[in-house]
Amino acid sequence: MTEHQQTLDTLKDIRSIMDRSSRFISLSGLSGVAAGICALVGAWFAYGVIGNGRQNGVKVRDLYNNRFSGTDLSVEAYMGTKLFMIACITFTAALLFAFLFTWLRSRKTGVPMFGNVSRRLTFAIGIPIIAGAFYLVKLMESGAYGLVAPGCLLFYGLGLVNASRYTLDEIRFLGYCQIALGLTNLFLVGYGLYFWAFGFGILHIVYGIYMWNKYERINSK
Amino acid sequence: MEMAQPINISNLNKVFDNRIRLGIMSALMVNESISYNDLKELLDVTDGNLASHLKGLEDNGYLKFQKGFIGRKTNTTYSATKAGEKAFRQHLDALEQMIRGTQTG
Numbered sequence: 319m320t321e322h323q324q325t326l327d328t329l330k331d332i333r334s335i336m337d338r339s340s341r342f343i344s345l346s347g348l349s350g351v352a353a354g355i356c357a358l359v360g361a362w363f364a365y366g367v368i369g370n371g372r373q374n375g376v377k378v379r380d381l382y383n384n385r386f387s388g389t390d391l392s393v394e395a396y397m398g399t400k401l402f403m404i405a406c407i408t409f410t411a412a413l414l415f416a417f418l419f420t421w422l423r424s425r426k427t428g429v430p431m432f433g434n435v436s437r438r439l440t441f442a443i444g445i446p447i448i449a450g451a452f453y454l455v456k457l458m459e460s461g462a463y464g465l466v467a468p469g470c471l472l473f474y475g476l477g478l479v480n481a482s483r484y485t486l487d488e489i490r491f492l493g494y495c496q497i498a499l500g501l502t503n504l505f506l507v508g509y510g511l512y513f514w515a516f517g518f519g520i521l522h523i524v525y526g527i528y529m530w531n532k533y534e535r536i537n538s539k
Numbered sequence: 540m541e542m543a544q545p546i547n548i549s550n551l552n553k554v555f556d557n558r559i560r561l562g563i564m565s566a567l568m569v570n571e572s573i574s575y576n577d578l579k580e581l582l583d584v585t586d587g588n589l590a591s592h593l594k595g596l597e598d599n600g601y602l603k604f605q606k607g608f609i610g611r612k613t614n615t616t617y618s619a620t621k622a623g624e625k626a627f628r629q630h631l632d633a634l635e636q637m638i639r640g641t642q643t644g
């Protein structure tokens with residue numbers, strides 16, 4: 319039986335090296351939870367900005383519908399800068415927290431944070447997102463604000479699906495969910511903030527807890 | 540009743556007997572190419588040790604290397620040859636057979 323055990327150990331070694339050399343396994347589930355919380359906080363502030371308008375008797379959706387009828391208030395002037403600022407702060411905060419937890423985890427797994435595999439992962443997820451960001455800016459310039467939230471979800475989902483080859487495979491399903499959510503949102507324009515908060519907030523938290531429970535809790539025992 | 544198959548150790552490739560050589564080949568199977576430094580970090584071995592095992596695999600025709608430069612530093616990258624990939628697959632098959640053998644035996 320010892321020979322049997324030896325063979326199993328050898329196979330385990332092979333598998334571990336294949337994984338560590340081709341996949342960035344240090345992506346922490348806690349990063350997902352932190353990013354999700356940031357998204358929810360950001361969405362809450364954004365809801366406040368939009369809600370303020372409601373109290374003043376102005377509805378964003380009305381503004382959007384009236385944008386060609388020559389009213390003084392444009393959607394751009396009304397929401398543009400404030401919401402854009404909130405989005406930027408939310409994105410930066412989420413990225414920083416995701417970075418922090420993954421850095422902590424990479425010290426445990428022994429996979430370098432800035433190695434070959436993490437670089438490939440960054441490119442895989444980064445290219446769809448950067449291309450998407452340019453596209454969304456152009457959408458906003460043309461006043462199609464309703465398509466921004468579904469666009470965020472779609473491009474982010476594509477990035478995740480693309481990145482799943484270079485990290486723990488489960489992230490693919492998070493990607494599918496974001497894409498499905500983005501597509502649904504395309505047919506329910508005007509509810510973008512809710513879809514956005516669900517995709518970037520709730521789904522991230524659910525995914526993060528699942529991954530933490532599966533890979534990190536057991537290993538830390 | 541079927542007789543227990545004798546475990547056929549002769550199918551195991553002696554070149555892959557060593558953990559480091561096995562590790563190098565495992566990494567090369569799933570990556571198009573890997574740099575010397577990445578291999579060193581991945582397998583956590585000394586320069587002398589890694590170099591001698593890389594040489595061993597090269598002598599068997601299992602891997603090839605390419606010398607390049609990043610700035611002024613030399614950057615050698617390694618990749619598996621067709622023969623190397625085939626030999627590694629056969630070795631995996633043999634390992635699988637051994638496990639099957641001990642399970643039914």
